[in-house]
Amino acid sequence: MALEGPAERRDEGQQGGMANGNGVAPPPSRMAGRPLGAAAYSDRRLRLNPNTEHKPQDYTDVRGEYAPAVYSALERHLPPSLLEADRDVKLHFMRDILARYWPHGERNKVHRHKEYRQKIVHLYKPLHQELYSMHPSAFFLPTFLEAVRTNTEESIASIMTEPIAGVFSFAMLQPNFCDMLLEEVENFEKWVHAMKFKIMRPNTMNKYGAVLDDFGLEAMLNQFMEEFIAPISKVFYPEVGGGTLDSHHAFVVEYGKDRDVELGFHVDDSEVTLNVCLGKQFSGGELYFRGIRCENHVNSETQHEEMYDYSHVPGRAVLHRGRHRHGARPTSSGLRMNLLLWCRSSVFREMKKYQMGFSSWCGECQREKRERQIQCVKATKLAFLRGAGGAMI
Template sequence: MECNENSRAKFYCCSCFYTDNIFLEEYKIHVRYISEQQFTKDYQMVLRNLGCVTNEQFKNVTEKIEKEIQRRRLLGQTSTERTAFISEFYKPLHSHVYVLQESYLAPEFLEIVNFSRSEDANVEGLLNLIESLAVPPFFILGAERTYRFPVFTKEFCRNLIEELENFEQSDAPKGRPNTMNNYGILLNELGFDNRFITPLRENYLQPIAMLLYPDCGGDSLDSHKAFVVKYALHQDLDLSYHYDNAEITLNVSLGKAFTEGNLYFGDMRQVPISDSECVEIEHKVTCGLLHRGQQFHGALPITLGQRWNLIVWMRSSSVRNKLCPMCNKTPQLVGEVGFADGFTKDTFLQNAEQRTCSIN
């Protein structure tokens, strides 16, 4: 028996990636698409109420959805091709930013991490070092576990943005993070994963998450998806209300100068949106917001300038293997490359497959 690449993969996607949570930018909603018949039944009246009133408009919507599904099905292949091209032909402006150094990290962040690693670490002590955003009416919402603290130095943020701008201006192919962000960059394709994001997650963010979020995977984060998003006039100005495909999310404001564009947070996705209120939070340059991925949030429009954010979706396979956070079902695994969407096969089955591959 020949063992193919997918059966040896450590991380997987859920099959709902090809059907669910498809964002329609024009109408600011996420939809599910199994077939044209199902979609028409479920969404024709919804879209009509949002301004999609003609048959031609509805046909354009379905064509865009089918194109997006095809993009998702080819994502692993095209991402691998882009990564290879970038690695061979792209010339970095600041090659040093690709390797995490403690000198890039804010002294306050290092203090937080060192405390979290210590034998005496506890939640009460940690909350004395970070800014908890649990203030009325935020606490009332049940979404009180959102925190803010410095992460990087201003110099590193400036160098990283210069590197990202250099990449944006190059001829290298660019994959975008998702259908909600048209001007972002996937950091794994650019070469940040192994020497920057993975050690950041494992050595610095994991100790903090273990204390703050042990009940939702903070003590077992084993993969991530990292990307940057860019907000600017005549480009993406804001980000619609949504939740993340993650257990824990870190959102760091890198700069530049901008006005407005506060983030806003609501309740967890299990609470109906109609019952949820929102609270605005200022996003300060060099600081990160740490929150549960399943908490609804968005970004208000900037009115001037340009802002770059670093987003790290951190995932726990032991949590998401039980229930896919995007379709609320037992995940149906499909193969992908890299960290995929953070699902893993049952350890016993994975070991059995590896033994079968070895024997044959």
């Protein structure tokens, strides 16, 4: 089937990657202007594992865009030859590294986004204060809570269906929680409108919807991910960092008349995506899946057995890898709002940079690998037969 390649869906306020455990030195241009002495440290590679015996110096007086704790943590990764150097030398060295991994333009963007959030959190009055901290029994259905709290592969699998490899579906949220979240989003949007604020949309492909992390729900949703999604993704998606999720991007999308209509074919900027329908009443809006692909194969053909369409049901969740190609069909009537939690693993992203060869989770890598094995067996057989034939002559 000929398909136009999926878009890489990204959120607007995202940050670039940072520490590089495999030791990339800061670029030479940034080494200029450092205090005398730093040049003497010829081995400028960071250590992959922190030196836990080393006691970092105190950086609490250091002002700037990084918290002092970042320097204390990074000091433990410094090359051994630098550990006992002057604090200023170390500080310059670490600043070079951080600047290398977080360029100026990116830093400005993050800074503006931080200001935007601070302004909102300062001025916005929540409608349902109870949403802003975690209340598991008010948020989740008892079946879901029980399965996650038991926290075994069997208990988690017992509440799931897996209609196609890698896509899991399960009843998750209390109807009252869905209603309150919808009302909170509506209240926030009304407030934004009244304040004449320019709202930041969830990402590059939506004109409607809101980022939940922007108006005070970040801490609750982080706990949501850590305590209720991580135990599941650790079981089902270990090979894409499901066991090391450490950040998220949470938002609500809105489809229907006077809203977004459909969502084009794409992959998410996440390792694992949780998508839960919050309501209200609608028809259409099915989620279509078209196979899991790595960066190299994102545009490759879909195999027949990779095609699957899912119909949203309020309160019910769908969990899939971010690299599982998908899109949403037009919502033909009513209003559909869904909660999306893009869960990310910085460890997986860092390790991926050094991965070579076939990905164990990419459908096309696996297809190519099988094809290669078949060719290899054929070639071996042929060589064997030729050898045997030759011996007979």
